[in-house]
Amino acid sequence: MRPIPDQHSHNAQSAAALLCAASSDALDATPIAAVRAHAYKIPTDAPEADGTFEWNSTTLIVVEIDAGGCTGLGYTYTDASAVTLIRDTLASELLHQDVGRINALTQRLWRRVRNIGRSGLCATAISALDFALWDLNAVLLGVPLVQLLGGPMREQVQIYGSGGFTSYDDARLREQLAHWVEADGCQAVKMKIGAQQERDAQRVAAAREAIGDAALFVDANGALTVNGALQCAERFAHYDVAWFEEPVSMDDLEGLHRVRKAAPVTMDVAAGEYAYTGDDFRRILEAQAVDVLQADATRCGGVTGFMQAAQLCDAWHIPLSAHCAPALHLHLAAAAPRLRHIEWFHDHVRIESMLFDGAPRPEHGAIAPDFSRPGCGLRFKRADAQSYAV
Numbered sequence: 001m002r003p004i005p006d007q008h009s010h011n012a013q014s015a016a017a018l019l020c021a022a023s024s025d026a027l028d029a030t031p032i033a034a035v036r037a038h039a040y041k042i043p044t045d046a047p048e049a050d051g052t053f054e055w056n057s058t059t060l061i062v063v064e065i066d067a068g069g070c071t072g073l074g075y076t077y078t079d080a081s082a083v084t085l086i087r088d089t090l091a092s093e094l095l096h097q098d099v100g101r102i103n104a105l106t107q108r109l110w111r112r113v114r115n116i117g118r119s120g121l122c123a124t125a126i127s128a129l130d131f132a133l134w135d136l137n138a139v140l141l142g143v144p145l146v147q148l149l150g151g152p153m154r155e156q157v158q159i160y161g162s163g164g165f166t167s168y169d170d171a172r173l174r175e176q177l178a179h180w181v182e183a184d185g186c187q188a189v190k191m192k193i194g195a196q197q198e199r200d201a202q203r204v205a206a207a208r209e210a211i212g213d214a215a216l217f218v219d220a221n222g223a224l225t226v227n228g229a230l231q232c233a234e235r236f237a238h239y240d241v242a243w244f245e246e247p248v249s250m251d252d253l254e255g256l257h258r259v260r261k262a263a264p265v266t267m268d269v270a271a272g273e274y275a276y277t278g279d280d281f282r283r284i285l286e287a288q289a290v291d292v293l294q295a296d297a298t299r300c301g302g303v304t305g306f307m308q309a310a311q312l313c314d315a316w317h318i319p320l321s322a323h324c325a326p327a328l329h330l331h332l333a334a335a336a337p338r339l340r341h342i343e344w345f346h347d348h349v350r351i352e353s354m355l356f357d358g359a360p361r362p363e364h365g366a367i368a369p370d371f372s373r374p375g376c377g378l379r380f381k382r383a384d385a386q387s388y389a390v
Helices: 013-019 024-029 081-094 102-112 121-141 170-182 197-211 226-239 253-262 278-286 302-316 326-335 346-355 382-388
Strands: 032-049 054-067 070-077 157-162 188-192 215-219 241-245 268-271 292-295 320-322 339-345
Touching (some): 054 346, 070 121, 081 102, 102 302, 121 302, 157 215, 188 241, 197 215, 197 226, 226 241, 226 253, 253 268, 253 278, 278 302, 292 302, 302 326, 326 346, 339 346, 346 382
Parallel strands (some): 157 188, 188 215, 215 241, 241 268, 292 320
8 A cells, every 4th residue: 555655755665554544435535635746757768759750758747646644646648747737727626625536526627627628738637637546546445446447357458569660770670579579478569650651561571570470560640641541551461460550640530430441351440549538539439430449548537538438439349459558557458348458668668667666567468457456556666766857
């Protein structure tokens, strides 16, 4: 269980059993005492790029919420300005409120940003806060987070290796993808395309040679036109590409639908990582734009938003895939109906293994929650992160 961190030492874990003694009956009467947010900018291990963007660092926003002598943890990957938004605008909506009223608290947060704009920065900030609320409630009860979500539907969750950035040369591309298959046991891997479209077929061929019979996924990050995407799909089919992610912009749901309708039947079209609300997910499904819906709990409203997406997928009989942040998604993925896999994204895996005690490790292409730890099972390693503080 996770106690409130001491101002001078954050290693008071041995006191958790005494501090976190609240019962389920007492949660509604347990006021939120503090809300904290901090930003950390972590350099990548090499320049990274996809079909539309280049970057050399990733910003992590860590949120902590205190109540009943315990601390809940949440985080997101977004701009450092989210810290100001949380501290100056959103924290006051939570302070002194009953911690057990998660749905009501989340609604307060969404209503607070009505005149600011829900999508983007606001959604990522609310996502971290919502996750911290769920984590805190599970910690107060002394149970793993998945238990609050109805218990696990699966004991472990399949992962697929994800990276293969367009900034990599063919040698590094082959090495990274082969490692996920050979060392981690992944049955599928994903690479980026779209930055230099004339080279994409060559890169896909190199990837196929490196991974043998494993499933190969590609992600254009919305870089292509409908016709360009269909030409790529036809070429990639020769290399048994099984997944085409965001072949066109997710803003163009009609375009996604056209690609899905005309693509080879062996190739799933996937999108959803930039859905910020339940309305966004509903529109994607109504447009029949995807074979697999992606949801990202660091963007779509945390635990609450991710589980809404999961229920929509269940109603529409569409598989769900968790986008990035595998440590954060693990308990959610274990509970979600129709969950296919979690993205084992290179950059986030590296950050989470560096800065979070309890980050999962793959075995035979899968990761599993630690049911012996309350909440999400993660503890932020503040001292290790300090050198990256913004």
